[in-house]
Amino acid sequence: MGSTAKAIVTGFICRLCSEQKKVVIHLYSERARKLDLLKKIRLLPISLKKYDNLPKTICEECVIRLEEQYKLFKKIKRSQAIHRSHQMYHSNGRCPVECPLHGLADPSWSEITLDEATNS
Template identity: 65%
Template sequence: MGSYDKAFIVGYVCRLCSEQKKKVIHLYSNKAQSLKLLEKIELLPIKVEKFDNLPKTICENCIERLEIQYSLIQKIQKSNLIQRSHRIYHSNGRCPIECPLHGINDSSWSVQSDSSVS
């Protein structure tokens, strides 16, 4: 009989962190589809293909991190659209009511001229 100190617990390898975990979600399962995991993974600098010979599972820790990153990217994209819209509305230097940032008095939005920079 073997000893327990040399026993190896079989689990699944996470595609993102390469750690072996007992609790994972398969990337092509209904649960993964409902969480839009493949869509979120597309934002990473890796390529996941259904028939490659790499792991097709993702651990809970990586799912949490992926969700945080995805939320940040969505916020950045939304902010970028708002800022671009803001610029379009200011052809005359005023902030019209149609502007998405109308009424926000934040000094970080204003552009300083060369004469005011010391």
């Protein structure tokens, strides 16, 4: 015996969750570039610099979470653009057909109650 030391597998620390994982993606690798990881990571409350002496690897679970977060971010951005043009062009509450909010109940001006909305 006495060979237990060999069984210890060292992994990589994930920059996002700080867990040690065997499967990680290096942030400055080709794969990370294809997945746009750096761009997505900038949306998070972390500051990342190439030479900041901190882990440059992230685990697969965090990559998936990052994708989800990025999708949500893009959705919110798109939705904000819709709301902005709606506010700019017809603040009187009458949405023309061209407006993405046309025909939708807008809580900011609609007088309908929740009951009426759900019964229709």
